Amino acid sequence: MYYSTESVLSNYRSSEGFGAARVLACAEGVAVIQTKPPKLKVCKVCECNFLAPPGLLRAKVCGPVCAGKIGRAQRIKAEKARLVREKRETREKLSILKPRGYWLARAKKAIQQFRRLEELAKGRGCMSCGRSQEEVTGTDSWKPGGLWDGGHFLSKGARPELALEPLNIWLQCKSCNGGSGKYARKGYTVNQSFEANLIAQEGAELVEWLKGPHEAKHYETDEIKSIEATYTAKTKELKARQAHA
Known part of the structure; x- marks a missing residue:
């Protein structure tokens, strides 16, 4: 196809009317161009093939109907993001008003949960009565609230300075952590058995x-x-390792 040089340059620079046109030669006021076949695009909504009109070569949808759908989807997404952001900001504002004791209780719970799962993963039993995991499962499986706790060797009330000390927290069955003497051995109380077993397993030091x-x-x-x-x-990392083991 042959076009005048002025026509080629004006259209090639100012619009996309020539599509994917490429100037091959220009001599004596005549330009020779080669046009590529139009490239079909895939609609982001209905996934049909469509030919983008001149001036809209970056269009992502095939027409007004799909454009309306993608617009609504974008508005819904933006609204969800706004709600999540507002909820996070509200939570942060409320957290400032919560007392120190609230966060202390959460920290204690997090440490106890980790120590309980860590000791269970090592295959240990109750530090007080000495029963294995299999024994506790066989006799106490009927009890609500789980079978195991992360129990403090020295109580939080008596030694508050050790409340967040991981080495003061060991695996205990529910019966022993509740203070029951049913499973105590050789006349020891639960606490005395706890100390004796802790010395035997971890050392007197x-x-x-x-x-x-x-x-x-x-x-x-x-x-x-x-x-x-x-x-x-x-705790999250430990659970992930156990899931992939």
């Missing part, structure tokens, strides 16, 4: 260190939040 004395801990709220986040992440 750890028990002596736990008994202290220790300096009082004064955690700031941000420190407590950081501790909770750390052990929540450790």
